[in-house]
Amino acid sequence: MTEVHVVGIGLDGAAGLTDTVRQIVERATLLVGSDRLLSYFPSHPASRLVLGDFIQTIREIRAQLTVADMSACIVILATGDPLFFGLGRLLLEELPREQLTFHPHTSSVQLAFNRIKIPWQDARVISIHGRSMEPLTVALQQGVDKIAVLTDKTNTPGAIARLLVALDLSNRYEFWVCENLGGSDERVQCLSVDELSHKTFAPLNVVVLLRKSEPEEQVIDVNSLPLMGLPDEIFLSFSDRPGLITKREVRLLILGEMALQPRLTIWDIGAGTGSVSIEMARLSGTSQIYAIEKTAIGTTLIEQNCQRLQVKNVTSIHGNAPDILQHLPAPQRVFIGGSGGNLTAILDTCNVRLVPGGMVVLALATLEHLNAALDWFNYRHWQYRLLQVQISRSVPVGELTRFNPLNPVTILTAIRPVEE
Structure with a gap:
């Protein structure tokens, strides 16, 4: 049976893979992934399939599974942990479960909390990447202590800051923006809502919101x-x-x-x-x-x-x-x-x-x-x-x-x- 390995990879590329996972990638006969992830293996001899239209990509993978011999090995490259708001869920819906093996990398949320040195077993993780902001709105109104937010080019850190202001909350949050986690140009900043309104950030970013345990002492005129x-x-x-x-x-x-x-x-x-x-x-x-x-x-x-x-x-x-x-x-x-x-x-x-x-x-x-x-x-x-x-x-x-x-x-x- 042809093996299908779903390999999580970070911004450190092939260098961040364990020896075992690296060997699996090296024996791949078909590499599937985005242009950015495929670029981490420029000299790999395998055939390449750029992950663009997901439905078309699945059709081509299925075709490979029907004709491939026992020595074939398909490797699908994904970011971070494929089963954490990632490609893994869709693959499980479309491909035979028994042929899939997952090799997670450290997720961006895991990296974010470790960079700001905060335990995160009790955090609420919300993805607004291509999704509604409604779950984030609800979490903020509930006053959830720790919130990690996966963003996109529309739902940016600035958009989240504007939402915070509009909700007129009685509680206050520390606002962390973690960019390019695991990469050479990684940057982690704690910013005020006012600072966020005129800043731009790398496309690959995670926002962490930490509710302040003590109310701010405000001098009220x-x-x-x-x-x-x-x-x-x-x-x-x-x-x-x-x-x-x-x-x-x-x-x-x-x-x-x-x-x-x-x-x-x-x-x-x-x-x-x-x-x-x-x-x-x-x-x-x-x-x-x-x-x-x-x-x-x-x-x-x-x-x-x-x-x-x-x-x-x-x-x-x-x-x-x-x-x-x-x-x-x-x-x-x-x-x-x-x-x-x-x-x-x-x-x-x-x-x-x-x-x-x-x-x-x-x-x-x-x-x-x-x-x-x-x-x-x-x-x-x-x-x-x-x-x-x-x-x-x-x-x-x-x-x-x-x-x-x-x-x-x-x-x-x-x-x-x-x-x-």
């Missing part, structure tokens, strides 16, 4: 900030759930629904990082906002964000609603961003403690919570209105632009009846 609609990235967020924040566009709508006035007492239940509380506090400096959050880390983040943004009229309270609400002053406004599974009980407390004519605003992400809220308000004959929010942000895709949807939210605004 609060006078330069907008009165409302603060950027998401300005808030410190949960390290394990960096995307868990009420998004700027939704916050703006919530602020409008809250109908803020001077000297209000406001409860923000399920305050998370405090983004809504802080926005309300900056808009109504004479009001007092109580930010209730059940997690200790959330309470700490609220306090840190208040300090960073020089907000004095937010009180961060660690506790579970509705129990903790009994100890707070009666509010004129209540915002419920999270209920911890206690939505009905929280609304029962609002029914008692909220001043008549006061307002409750809820941000609901699930149909079940929306239905529970509607049942509650309908039974008690509260007036309410609904606003369904489905927002998409523009993100770059190479030199083009597409929309990336945020999670849909329903904003329910209700007024406690004034007793006659």
Whole structure:
């Protein structure tokens, strides 16, 4: 049976092959590969087949398999590890598995992490080489700690940098560009997003993104900030759930629904990082906002964000609603961003403690919570209105632009009846 060997090769060419693999290549009767890979063996006596049109190449290999004698040896040259986002998967689909033998070289991702001296067993590897950027977008929004990205001439390091900026993430990444790994002109650089915007790189490059474990200490000029609609990235967020924040566009709508006035007492239940509380506090400096959050880390983040943004009229309270609400002053406004599974009980407390004519605003992400809220308000004959929010942000895709949807939210605004 004719042997078909798939040999991974790096930028160091034939010199990077082991003796065993080099001997296999030397006895090849047919060499298949790109012009660049074939050039590493200029004096090889075997017939050559340039890998251009894949389907045509497979046809010619199959023809060789039918006529070749037992001494024939076909060697297909591939880059790095053929079974790692490489040619190997396609070959397994088209050629008899029992005739294929793979000889991997060190992959570009393996080299990249070793060059920057970072363990990579827990890294997420994403190929955007001829593929969509959507998996990378999802990984960045999830705050994955280590991401290796295989690029192409469209989805370049610069395009990835533009995506990072457009996503307006609260977490920060070190941005490494590793070019020509294993070659004589290898270059590995850690660059800022601003530097990336005007640089060009070798076509053979890998991007490594490393999420910074500690937030950057930023000196914030609060006078330069907008009165409302603060950027998401300005808030410190949960390290394990960096995307868990009420998004700027939704916050703006919530602020409008809250109908803020001077000297209000406001409860923000399920305050998370405090983004809504802080926005309300900056808009109504004479009001007092109580930010209730059940997690200790959330309470700490609220306090840190208040300090960073020089907000004095937010009180961060660690506790579970509705129990903790009994100890707070009666509010004129209540915002419920999270209920911890206690939505009905929280609304029962609002029914008692909220001043008549006061307002409750809820941000609901699930149909079940929306239905529970509607049942509650309908039974008690509260007036309410609904606003369904489905927002998409523009993100770059190479030199083009597409929309990336945020999670849909329903904003329910209700007024406690004034007793006659």
